[in-house]
Structure formats: structure tokens, C-alpha cells
Amino acid sequence: MIRFENVTKSYPGTTRPALGDVSVEIQKGEFVFLVGASGSGKSSMLRLILKEEKPTRGQIYVLGKKLSALPNRKVPYFRRSIGVVFQDFRLLPGRTVYDNVAFTLQVIGKSRGFIQEAVPDALKMVGLAGKANRMPHELSGGEQQRVAIARAVVNKPAILLADEPTGNLDPETAQGIMALLERINLGGTTIVMATHAQDVVDRMQRRVIELMTGRIVRDERQGGYVTQALPILPELGGLGAS
């Protein structure tokens, strides 16, 4: 589904690469946390998967496609099978909840009939069926993130990338968002989520890939934010210091 082969990403003007010789494979249907300090390379990985950036060295395969061989004009079509959610929601402030979700389908040229069916479904799935005509600023942070998730999954993408989706939310609201993501994952969508939220990671007990200064230092099948296998400061595990 997603495979990195010895991927190095250096940004111009920096000495240390953002990602150094990273190799990892993510299977279909997995729920993967990317954890690590700011600047450890989590966001770079997500941008590379989306082909927003090109790796300096190495190969990336996503959905069976070798990204370096994907011509620029085909990138938009490639992105239609990947949903993205951000910490800051990125909704369009001048459009209603319904229009924000419909926008995705409009810009990729879906028919009016398809949109009228798919958007209410997506809103219902994220639990916002009754708020279709609200404006984003009338909603709470958690609700706004639900709209963003509805927008990301309305086109039934195979992969959902989430860059700190709970970063702006209180722990309880974050819990609701995680339950939603889990449900989406159960539907077969592969989810890759970069996060700092220790409590979230610990509670889910899913695959954890930890990055440190651009290198993978841990890849645990069912891990917490801090590894249980190597008991470093085990008393902090599960305390929820996000």
C-alpha cells in the first residue's frame, strides 16, 4: 500500500536531512501512528506520500504506483485516492458544512446526483447530519474537524493521512475524533496519523513508527507512545501528557 525504500529527504540550506535512509512498509487496512518530536520528519513523510515533495534519494510506492515515475499532470488524479486531514482543519470559511464537503466532489467533476447522495452520507457518518447548513465558524473545534474528515473520506479514498488531527482539541473531543477514525479504518481505509498525543496512541494500541531526527528508531506492532518493550521511564506510559 505504502512503501518507502531508503528514502532520504534533504531541504536546501540545511545540513541534516529531514528524513535519512528511511525504509518502511504499510499494509492495506493498517492504522499507523507516526510519533516523534517536532522536526523528526513526520510531516515530511506525509508530504512525500502525497507527492507534494520529491525525495532526494530512494523510492516511494503508494497504491502500487512508483511516485518518481508519476508525471506531474497525473498527480491530481493520484491524490483523489488519498484523503488528508490537518491540525488546523482547513475548511473554507465562506461555505456551509455541506458545501465544504461537496467542494471536494465538485472540483473532481462528480455529478450533481452523486454529490447529493454522497455528502449527506459522509456527514451522517461523522455525526453531523443535522448541521449541514451551518457555517464553519458556528461549529466547535471537534465539529470542524469532523467536517474536515467528512471532506477527506467523502470520495472513499484508500488511504487517509492525518497530520496531528487532535492537536487543537481537548482530550475528550480528541477521543471522539479517534473513535471516528477507527470506524473509518474498520471500513478498510488505511490510516497514517502523525501525532504528539501520547494518551491517544496509548489507548489505541496500534502500530507505532517512531521517528527521531529523520530516522526510524522504533516500529512496534501494538505499541504505546513510549515503548513498553524497552522500559524507558515506564511510569510515564499512559499518563496522557499531550
Added chain:
Amino acid sequence: MLKEAFAGLSKNASMVVSVVLVTFISLTFVGVAMLLQGQINAMRDYWDDRAQVVITFCSSIDEGGNCIGEAATDEQIAAVRTKLATPPLDAYVESAEYLTSVQVLQNTKEVLGDNPVVSFLTPDLIGASVRVTLDDPAEADVVVESISGFDGVFAVDDTRKFLEPIFGMLNAASAAAIGVAVLMLVAAVLLIGTTIRLSAFSRRRELGIMRLVGASNSFIETPFVLEGVIASLIGSLLAGGALIAIVQFFVKGSLGAELGGTGLLVGVWDAVAVVPVLVGIGVLLAAISASVAIKRYLRV
């Protein structure tokens, strides 16, 4: 898409108005330059059809050059006419009309009308002449060169040379109009680019989301290109209107009235024919500069 283009147009109205004005003025100059060229060509065709080489023989008062103070003899005139009618000159000559000094005086009287000068003219003051019509007016020099040296020939003139200053003036005006037009077109292209960039910047949030969810480049690009095209379309239609008005009121109205008879001047239909060209130039330039300007926002 059209809706989005108009939304963009109304959002930065002042920039759009300046795009309209700059394309309007630049394309008006383009149109004027084109009509001037058309005018020059029409006049050249007209006068080339009527161009002649006029050979004037000596009269009894002409001295200097080939003249010795007495009228050209019949033999001298016959020598010139024979020269024109035999090879190699006959190849260039379509027809040659001989006018005696009496006939020349008659023509002069007709042209001058009741001008008092006419009463002082007598046939012996005026030389006879031969009016040579050429197959190709551009070959006039050949005739001028061959005949100038003959005895009894006072002057050999290519009538077109009297028109050269007029053509020079028209050419200079046309070149000036083209110069202004090019400068203004450059300004228009840059302004369209800037306007589109501004419009894209004010919608960068939407553009970012569009790129993220996989909107194709042409989908993102089209409203902006349309925006530029609509603005310059308005400008070029205004330019077309201005051009027709200039021809109608200035060329046909005042120039035509002054010169009497408008057969030689460009008409309203010439101006109408230029309008599609102006619209084409305006739309094409706007489309190109808008799509170049928006490319930065399409980079993946």
C-alpha cells in the same frame, strides 16, 4: 466556472478596470496602425495604377541642360518617341501619349480654371510633352535614365515622386502607432498577469484545498484564464468601437469633407474588418499571460 470568473472579476474591480482600459488603449493603437497601413496600401495601389513618366520638351524660353533657348524640333521629339517605341524600352512602356504645347496649355487651363495666371500663358511658353504609362511603375527609373540625355528634353519626371512625402508621413505615423501599441501591449500583458496573481492570492485557501483533493490543473486554471479573457475582451470590444468611431467621425467626417470624395480613404467597413483581429489579439494575449501567471499556483 463562469460564475467563479465573474466573482473574481468583481472582487478586484479596480485592477480589472485598469486591465480593461490598458487593453482598450493598446488595441486602439494597434487598430489605428493597421488602418494606416491599409490606407497607405490603398493609396499606393491607386497611384501606381495612374503613375506616369512625364517627358517635357524644351519651350522657347527654357535654357540650360538639354535646352538652348528654343523649342524642341520635330526631329528631336520624333527621336524620343522612336526610342520609346523600340527595344529595349518598349518592353517597359504600356502606352505613350504625345501632347503638343497647345494641348498641354489646354490641360493647364482646365486645371487652373479662371486663375489670372492663365491669361499670361501662350503655347510658345510651354513645351510639348509625352506622357508614358508603364507596365510596372517601379521601373520608371529605366525610362528616366534613358530619355534624360536626349536633346530638346527639358525634364523627365516620375509622377510618383511628388507623393513620396505623403507616404513618408503616413509611414511615420503608422510606425509611431505600432510603437505605442507594442509598449501598451507589454503593459497590458504584465497587468493581466499581476491581476490574475492577485486574484489567485486572495483565493489561495481554496486553491490549496483544490490541489489537495486532486482537482485537475485545467479545472483550477480555467476560472482565472476566463477572468483575464473577459476583462481583455471588454477592452478589445471598446477598442473596436473607438476605431469605428474614429473612422466614422474623423476620417469620413472631417477628412472626407476637406478632401472631397472619400473613395481613397479607409471606410467604416475597413474598421469593422479590423475589430475581429483586435479581439483575437486581446483574447489570445490575456489567455497566455493569465495561464502563465497562474502556473505558480499549480505546481505540485
